[in-house]
Amino acid sequence: MTDVKIGVVGIPGKWSTEAIADTLEARTGFRLVIDMARVTLDLAAGTLMFNGVDLGSLDGLVIKKISEIYNPDALDRLEMLRVAEARGVKMFSRPEAILRLMDRLACTVTLANAKIPMPPTIITEDESAAHDALSRYGSAVFKPLFSTKARGMILLDHDAPDAVQQIASFHADNPVMYIxxxxxxxxxxxxxxxxxxxxLCTYSRISQSDSWNTTIHSGGKYAPFQPDAELIALGRRAQDPFGLSFTTVDIALTDAGPIVFEVSAFGGYRGALEGCGIDAAARIAEHVLHEVQP
Structure with missing residues (x-):
């Protein structure tokens, strides 16, 4: 396909970002990997510039990653991309959909409103309420509102002698505590x-250590998994409210039944490849090119 220009918003040099750009370039002859830290929005001119290219002139943008680290500032980058969208650039996924996922609380509230089973969760700014929640749960994970791969999370037991101090320390960095x-x-x-x-498929993340979480960041590894129809239906219901082009739903199997932890803003490309044998970069490229054809 010629004369089609699809950019990839991501982290230059990162495997998944470059894999999508490679696949699109092979099909269109056009390649543009966009680092949002180097994008300038001129509202008066209506331009969104990166390396001399007005992103509003492209046919489409694949948003693979908006920032290396999740933080509130990254939300502003999504707002900037809405200007290009308003000019007719097709987005995969739409910035407004991603906005509701990067903030863990926004994702959780959306899932709760959709009646998706999740772990018992308390959100509070009050340290006494946080300690009460820990006492009730026995053991709890304190999670930053903006983080991936368990970064910044801490596991606390209610009988830890320094639980009060650890809650206070977590609160100092996280005014809103997600427990x-x-x-x-x-x-x-x-x-x-x-x-x-x-x-498309389901993969498992299997712990290779005594870590409390199974993330690849903590040493876990990918493996194939065959879910039943009921579990697939749960995953479909969980991702449905967000309207994403590509996503992964994080699910755990417990004694009380399956629960959903979160829906990913940017999907699990490596998990799909290593756990399922599916080239998600090629699949998203095919989908994008089908959508942008006149």
């Missing part, structure tokens, strides 16, 4: 992959 009852993951949790709302 979730620790779940028994039996050494694994699941990533259920969807493309434009259609189920």
């Amino acid at each position: 979730q009852q620790k779940q028994n993951l039996s050494g694994q949790d699941l990533g259920m992959v969807f493309l434009n709302g259609e189920y």
Whole structure:
């Protein structure tokens, strides 16, 4: 396909960002990897410039990653991309959909409103209420509102002698405390992959250490997993309110049944490849090119 220009918003040099750009370039002859830290919005001119290219002139943008680290400032980058969208650039996924996922609380509230089963969760700015929640849960994970791969999370037990001090320390960095009852993951949790709302596959993340979480960042590894129809239906219901082009739903199997931890803003490309044998970069490229054709 010629004369089609699709940019990739991501982290230059990162495997998944470059894999999508490679695939699009092979199909269109056009390549542009966009680092949002170097993008300038001129509202008066209506331009969104990166390396001399007005992003509003492109046919589409694949948003693979908006920032290396999740933080409130990254939300502003999504707002900037809405200017290009308003000029007719097709977005995969739409910035407004991603906005509701980067903030852990926004994702949780959306899932709760959709009646998706999740771990018991308390959100508070009050340290006494946080300590009460920890006492009730017995063991809880304190999570920053903006983080990935368990970064910044701490696991606390109610009988820890320094629990009050640890809560205070966490609160100093996280004015709004997100507290979730620790779940028994039996050494694994699941990533259920969807493309434009259609189920692709499920992979598991299996712990390779004594870490309380199974993330690859903590030494976990990917493996295939075959869910039943009921579990797939749960994953589909969880991702449906967000309307994403590509996503992964994080699911755990517990004694009380399956629960959803979160829906990913940017999907699990490596998990799909290593756990399922599916080239998600190629799949998203095919989807994008189909959508932008006149």
